[in-house]
Amino acid sequence: MSDDLLNLRNRHLPTENQELQQQLETLVAQARLNEQVMRRFQDAELRMLGVSSFKELLQYVLQEMKETFDLDVVTLAVIDPEYEVRRMLIDIGIPANEYPGLMCLDNPSRFHRLCGTSLAPVLGQYNVASRAPFFPRDTPPASIAILPMVRQKKLIGSLNLGSRNEARFAPGMATDFIGRLAAILGVCLENVTNSERLKHLGLTDPLTGVHNRRYFDQRLQEEVSRAQRQRFPLSCLFLDIDHFKQVNDQYGHQTGDCVLREVAWRIKGQLRSIDVLGRYGGEEFAVLLVQTDMASALTIAERIRHSIAEQRFKGEGDETLAATLSIGVATLHDCNRTQNAETLAQQLVARADQGLYRAKQGGRNCVMVVMPESDKASSVEVR
Numbered sequence: 001m002s003d004d005l006l007n008l009r010n011r012h013l014p015t016e017n018q019e020l021q022q023q024l025e026t027l028v029a030q031a032r033l034n035e036q037v038m039r040r041f042q043d044a045e046l047r048m049l050g051v052s053s054f055k056e057l058l059q060y061v062l063q064e065m066k067e068t069f070d071l072d073v074v075t076l077a078v079i080d081p082e083y084e085v086r087r088m089l090i091d092i093g094i095p096a097n098e099y100p101g102l103m104c105l106d107n108p109s110r111f112h113r114l115c116g117t118s119l120a121p122v123l124g125q126y127n128v129a130s131r132a133p134f135f136p137r138d139t140p141p142a143s144i145a146i147l148p149m150v151r152q153k154k155l156i157g158s159l160n161l162g163s164r165n166e167a168r169f170a171p172g173m174a175t176d177f178i179g180r181l182a183a184i185l186g187v188c189l190e191n192v193t194n195s196e197r198l199k200h201l202g203l204t205d206p207l208t209g210v211h212n213r214r215y216f217d218q219r220l221q222e223e224v225s226r227a228q229r230q231r232f233p234l235s236c237l238f239l240d241i242d243h244f245k246q247v248n249d250q251y252g253h254q255t256g257d258c259v260l261r262e263v264a265w266r267i268k269g270q271l272r273s274i275d276v277l278g279r280y281g282g283e284e285f286a287v288l289l290v291q292t293d294m295a296s297a298l299t300i301a302e303r304i305r306h307s308i309a310e311q312r313f314k315g316e317g318d319e320t321l322a323a324t325l326s327i328g329v330a331t332l333h334d335c336n337r338t339q340n341a342e343t344l345a346q347q348l349v350a351r352a353d354q355g356l357y358r359a360k361q362g363g364r365n366c367v368m369v370v371m372p373e374s375d376k377a378s379s380v381e382v383r
């Protein structure tokens with residue numbers, strides 16, 4: 001190499017070095033950014049895999065995920081043709097309006113119209129006509145990502161992300177991270193649904209199919225706390241079949257079982273889906289009437305009493321028999337937030353049980369209300 005060339009190269013070397021240094025810094029910064037993004041996604045995946053209930057998963061996905069990924073809307077669509085998820089939400093005490101971001105769809109047709117059969121993620125501008133079902137109409141996002149969740153080759157729903165930033169989601173963008181997030185959410189959704197199903201089995205009375213005492217006691221605590229928070233009245237009924245021993249003795253245990261089943265279903269038939277019914281013991285049932293004052297609770301108790309007394313029951317064979325119920329009623333109203341929820345629950349149940357005892361003493365086939373000790377009239381009879 002000539003001296004001239006060598007001098008020229010030495011003069012350019014510092015500039016080249018500087019450029020290389022800058023490129024390296026940009027690459028390192030990009031790598032750090034990617035690492036941060038990856039860590040955020042990893043944390044989200046671990047968080048979802050760690051949840052132990054359907055409610056916890058909903059809270060994370062519909063509330064926390066928005067902050068974690070700086071999104072304006074996150075919704076979850078679940079395909080629920082048999083109403084299984086919707087029934088489960090009632091069973092676990094989640095009112096239908098508590099999570100507006102959860103959408104239960106009767107069938108997958110909306111997805112197929114939107115994503116075709118490939119079930120690939122859909123990214124792009126929000127469009128009311130085709131994408132509205134997946135996002136709230138009142139605050140529509142500017143750009144969206146609809147990420148189908150597939151389990152065992154079956155579409156089970158989608159994770160839907162929305163941003164006010166038009167450029168956030170555009171067709172052709174890489175979907176590796178968000179696609180993986182939706183796949184993991186699909187697994188978690190399936191897990192928590194299965195585990196809720198198992199819990200449900202452990203909380204159901206096998207003979208009548210209604211809930212058992214464990215479930216009732218659990219819900220009692222929750223409903224008393226909710227009544228305290230929201231200042232709603234909460235009523236409790238204790239119901240017991242009259243002279244049930246005679247039914248068993250006269251018609252046999254199998255017919256006794258038929259009557260128990262039918263009584264449970266007639267009681268259930270008089271309740272709303274948000275009310276709680278449990279078989280409390282042998283021939284005894286307990287009901288929680290949510291957001292129900294004493295006057296309405298009495299009307300419902302009377303309706304139940306009539307539904308049992310007015311129509312005969314079919315036994316195991318051809319025989320039919322009459323049955324009646326005694327019912328105790330108690331209401332928790334104006335409950336103080338500072339009072340202990342467990343004590344309030346115990347007092348409510350004790351008063352309803354006392355009402356039932358008085359109904360039995362009063363000749364059976366009647367409804368008795370027991371007021372709180374502080375009230376003057378301590379009990380009222382309805383027949």
Ligand SMILES: Nc1nc2c(ncn2[C@@H]2O[C@H](COP(=O)(O)OP(=O)(O)OP(=O)(O)O)[C@@H](O)[C@H]2O)c(=O)[nH]1
Pocket residue numbers: 207240241242243244245246248252253254255256257260281282283360364
């Ligand atoms: N067939 C059937 N009978 C049951 C079941 N669980 C409890 N029993 C019966 O329910 C009856 C309850 O009898 P008691 O507690 O004496 O009360 P009762 O005869 O209903 O009388 P009162 O409650 O005072 O009106 C008992 O004979 C129990 O064996 C069940 O799962 N199936």
